[in-house]
Amino acid sequence: MTVFTPSSARDVLDAIQWAVSEETPLEVIGHGSKRGIGQPTQTGHALDLSKLAGITLYEPEELVLSARAGTPLAEIEAALAARNQELAFEPMNYGPLLGGAAGRGTIGGLLSANLAGPRRIRAGAARDHVLGVHAVSGRGETFKSGGRVVKNVTGYDLSKGLAGSWGTLAVTTDVTFKVLPAAETETSLVLTGLDDGQASAAMAGAMGSSGEVSGAAHLPEGVAGRFIDGALKGGARTVLRVEGFGPSVAYRIDLLNRLLKPFGTAETLDEPASRRLWREIRDCHPFADGSSAPVWRVSMAPSEGHLMVDAFRRAAGANAYYDWQGGLIWLRMEADPEAETLRGAIAHFGGGHATLVRAPLAVRAATPVFQPQPAPLAALSARLKEQFDPKGILNPGRMAFA
Structure with missing residues (x-):
């Protein structure tokens, strides 16, 4: 080469x-x-x-x-x-x-x-x-x-x-x-013990408030303990981030505490712990385990994500956590990816996109890594490719599956 x-x-x-x-x-x-x-x-x-x-x-x-x-x-x-x-x-x-x-x-x-x-x-x-x-x-x-x-x-x-x-x-x-x-400071509010459905409701309430939440994630019990050196062990965690000037952050954290009181008593993470936690959420830290076990990245409506995961788990073994208020789901499979099963579950709950982010080379070669496009969109993509790269010189096949 x-x-x-x-x-x-x-x-x-x-x-x-x-x-x-x-x-x-x-x-x-x-x-x-x-x-x-x-x-x-x-x-x-x-x-x-x-x-x-x-x-x-x-x-x-x-x-x-x-x-x-x-x-x-x-x-x-x-x-x-x-x-x-x-x-x-x-x-x-x-x-x-x-x-x-x-x-x-x-x-x-x-x-x-x-x-x-x-x-x-x-x-x-x-x-x-x-x-x-x-x-x-x-x-x-x-x-x-x-x-x-x-x-x-x-x-x-x-x-x-x-x-x-x-x-x-x-x-x-x-x-x-x-x-x-960059924000002057940040604080994260942490609710403990919510199931996926309760967490979805709590995150939706927070995002719809005047709290100006800049991060909303749910870490089920199976993965919560893998963040920030095990500091979140002991149950599921639902995390809400607030950023800005110090007095504004304090005011909005208090507002969210009162708003979310029906979901239980919340704790707070100070700025260093909060920053580290959100970096680990961003970088899929609990699944960065040195293995080649399949990991999927799923994007769909926040209100439907936890329902899809519950249905999918009945058909295949997987561990999951949620970002983007539940609209981004990281799934780590225990076996080869069940692409058709997963994408079928996503379609059943309103549609979305599933990308196979990590898997052995042979699995990637045999699996549509990116979400297959509907025929009209696929035709548009093909015409765009024809205009920019008619001879297929650049990264041929990377996004396509034959």
Whole structure:
């Protein structure tokens, strides 16, 4: 295998133009932290963007940051933290869950996977914060979309179109994101012993209140004890995060305490414990156990998630916990993934999406990793692929299942 390691946008263009001329597919990678997600690609060559790195613009006063696609996310976050700013959608770190090191994700991979964390319920995902990109399509053509301000798009917003495309449409060389001030402090309210249905009701009440909750998760008894070194052992935990200025956080925690009194007496986690807990919730810490046991990521209506899990558990062994007010479910299987059973249960309870995030290579090759699309949407996706990458040069087969 030939591995191209471009250090400039021109190098990326040259590599892709060569691949197009030779009709030779390329696997596109940054640091490989998410390489194990998707169908195994069938490529003889790789385009490694790890040397295409560096922050090219950071204007804290304007809340904007630009960087080359291979820039490590850890470097981005360190630069922002030094100015008390952050990527508000708190992107997940997939490394430990997939058996790799933490902090190896890149800013380009973040957009390609459309990452988001627990704050998704208030701040959105990567696609909601990207301002612009420079990229090279599978045709071997460069293009630019967006810019360095929020209102900069006329016509199609290709920056958002590339979000979640997993490198199958174009190779991003430079990206620009909106950044925001980090919260002064945070506190988490913790309810103990609720079953999944009660937790769903409690989280819905909190999210519908004026408490401005920025994180809502339910950790059933089977997984709660695996967070923050076992500090949550002793029953299920339902966790609500409040962020902001100190007096505001204290006022809203008191408001939520009174609102949720029917669900039992709540405890609080101070700022260090709260921050650690939400990082572990974000990064699927209880299932990052060094094994290759199948892990699914399910997105569906928050009010239906716990009902789906209850029904699915009757057909297959699984452990689960909930983020995004119950709208994001992490499932760890005890055996090979029951894709049809799981997706059938999701469809029965209103629909949603299930992605096989971790599994042995042979299982991924035999399973539709990404949620199969309805025929009209699949046809639209095929036309989009045809426009951007007609010869199937970029990450062929990663999102498709034959």
